[in-house]
Amino acid sequence: MENTPAKATSTPLKIGDRVRMEITQGLPIRDLQNVEPLKNAFKFIFVLIGLRPDQLPNEESKQVLIDFCRRRFGNYKHNELVLAFEMAISGDFKADTDHFGQFTAKYLSGVITAYSAYRNRIAREVEEERCKQRKIET
Numbered sequence: 001m002e003n004t005p006a007k008a009t010s011t012p013l014k015i016g017d018r019v020r021m022e023i024t025q026g027l028p029i030r031d032l033q034n035v036e037p038l039k040n041a042f043k044f045i046f047v048l049i050g051l052r053p054d055q056l057p058n059e060e061s062k063q064v065l066i067d068f069c070r071r072r073f074g075n076y077k078h079n080e081l082v083l084a085f086e087m088a089i090s091g092d093f094k095a096d097t098d099h100f101g102q103f104t105a106k107y108l109s110g111v112i113t114a115y116s117a118y119r120n121r122i123a124r125e126v127e128e129e130r131c132k133q134r135k136i137e138t
Contacts (some may be wrong), residue, residue, distance in 0.1 A: 019083065026079065027077070029073060029076055037078045042081075050099075056103075057103055083115075088111045095110060
């Protein structure tokens with residue numbers, strides 16, 4: 001009998017674990033020196049929500065969205081924006097996902113604000129774990 005390595009199996013992360021991972025890794029949007037990761041997140045979101053090519057924001061509108069994100073959602077990571085839209089579309093929290101052919105700051109804000117309640121609960125858990133770890137270390 002031949003000795004074959006066992007196949008690697010990957011188990012998908014639970015939603016809470018994905019949020020936890022995004023909270024603890026990477027730079028917040030406000031600290032990004034290069035906005036390419038944020039632009040790429042928007043491109044992914046545009047496809048995810050089904051914007052047609054003629055509905056995509058122009059370069060000026062994209063810059064407004066980037067500036068808005070930096071001011072309003074600067075504590076978030078760019079990957080969290082994608083995760084928020086994935087979760088909203090999947091129904092993990094209640095958010096209006098009808099974009100009516102436009103991706104606006106108001107639409108973005110609605111989804112991210114709905115995601116915030118879910119995220120904040122997990123962020124509190126992460127902070128509690130960090131505090132416990134600091135107490136153990138001292």
